[in-house]
Amino acid sequence: MKLNIEGAIQIEIPSEFKTYVSEEHFANCIQCGCHLLDDDKEYFIEKIVKDNQVELEYAICTDCMEKVDIKLSDESKENIKNFMESRSTNMISNLILMDAGETDYKKWLESCIVTGEPFANDDEYQIAAHCVGKKMVLSIMPYKISFKAMEQMQDLLSAQTKEELDNFKKQNLDLPPELFQMLTKKPFVFV
Template sequence: MDFFFNTPPELNSDETNEPFQHCLICNEDLLHSGVPYSVEKAKKVLESGDEVTLYEMAICMPCAEQMNKRVSAHSRQVMEDFFEEIGLMELRRNMPSSDDPDAWKTRCMLSGKAKSDIQEYNIVAQMVNGRTMFGMPPMIIDLSIMEPLHEKLSPETKEEFDNFRDEFLAPSDPELRALLADSSFVFF
């Protein structure tokens, strides 16, 4: 298995400036266990131009699969159709990964929109033992293109997402909490 030589600092925890060490849900060790996990961060550019992290999390694959099972069949189908429509896998395969290790952070992987034109986005990466796999570069996803998907999710699924957000991601800063409550939370 090939890895990027360096793990981008964007994939470290913004809170500690260190790599994520444990699964948010089950506390599994992520840096030595070899269990695949995903890192997800939600970022928002404020009117002042400052960028804030609404939430950040690392979740091991088994926990993500458990989460997925709780999503209604209807919503799962909606999500699959959505990602198929935009050709997620295809896009990802075509990402320039080898020549420029910084290419992933310049634009939304789904829409191609330049990051400088995006107000709210997620950073998503699949990792093993603190490293991203070669051919699976991290992604930036413009949240505005996820809105149509969010509208189609079943009320049960939205509630499930919201419960998860409230249980695990509620930031202590009330301003951030309000911003997060406003955003359409989607679990990748």
């Protein structure tokens, strides 16, 4: 899975997208363990934040993400695509920021990419970024998505896809049960 990053500005990865405890770069893919900090290595960073605490964070390389994508059923993919297209206002605003050459990544995170709603202080949300080596790409990503929107998207997944994703997470993410439960409420939403 490769996103088109032509023309997109790349900035130093901000601390919000470094590891929570030590504020270092994510150095390895959570699934295959490959090294992520080479200049041309593409990967995604994802974090779930609840009550201002990072509940979960990891980086996953594009090759592994592609394997997750293959596990999604065609029906689920189509549902998500239609859903995102019907709520694309905020995604377009990210692309407008990109076209304008904006370099302040915080502008990408001001409101939910799905609902367009601004965030209150204690909201639960997910943030995701697309990185290349030690740089973060400013394109449709980074984005911030509310828990409410994550739940709406979960409803679009077929039973088969939910099972595939649950298995993937069980096999690859070494999580305490309560976190695992929370994570399985949300789909991967890289589009």
